Amino acid sequence: MTSFDHVPLALGVQIASWVIGRSLKAPTEASIWTGCFAGAAVCIMREITQREYQWIEKFGAGRRANMPGLEGLKFWEWNSHSIYETLIAIAASVILAIIVSVMARR
Numbered sequence: 657m658t659s660f661d662h663v664p665l666a667l668g669v670q671i672a673s674w675v676i677g678r679s680l681k682a683p684t685e686a687s688i689w690t691g692c693f694a695g696a697a698v699c700i701m702r703e704i705t706q707r708e709y710q711w712i713e714k715f716g717a718g719r720r721a722n723m724p725g726l727e728g729l730k731f732w733e734w735n736s737h738s739i740y741e742t743l744i745a746i747a748a749s750v751i752l753a754i755i756v757s758v759m760a761r762r
Contacts (some may be wrong), residue, residue, distance in 0.1 A: 662745035
């Protein structure tokens with residue numbers, strides 16, 4: 657896996673949200689920033705879920721019921737690849753939102 661695997665996912669969710677927002681007559685900036693949030697949330701939730709599965713395999717005897725609550729939210733225990741990949745996807749979404757916002761103001 658490369659460190660850019662989340663980028664198409666984040667941007668796809670962002671653009672889909674933007675299109676939906678605009679079709680509902682929401683302002684361009686509101687739609688693109690809502691999409692930015694949605695794209696980031698999808699990537700973050702994927703990493704939280706991945707961390708939960710790693711914990712279950714390593715410590716939980718294969719049972720989710722054995723996992724303490726909120727275990728996946730311990731982002732400081734994510735591996736560096738997960739953190740880096742998520743940050744790159746969020747940065748890509750923020751950059752797109754900034755570009756669209758600037759263009760919308762012209």
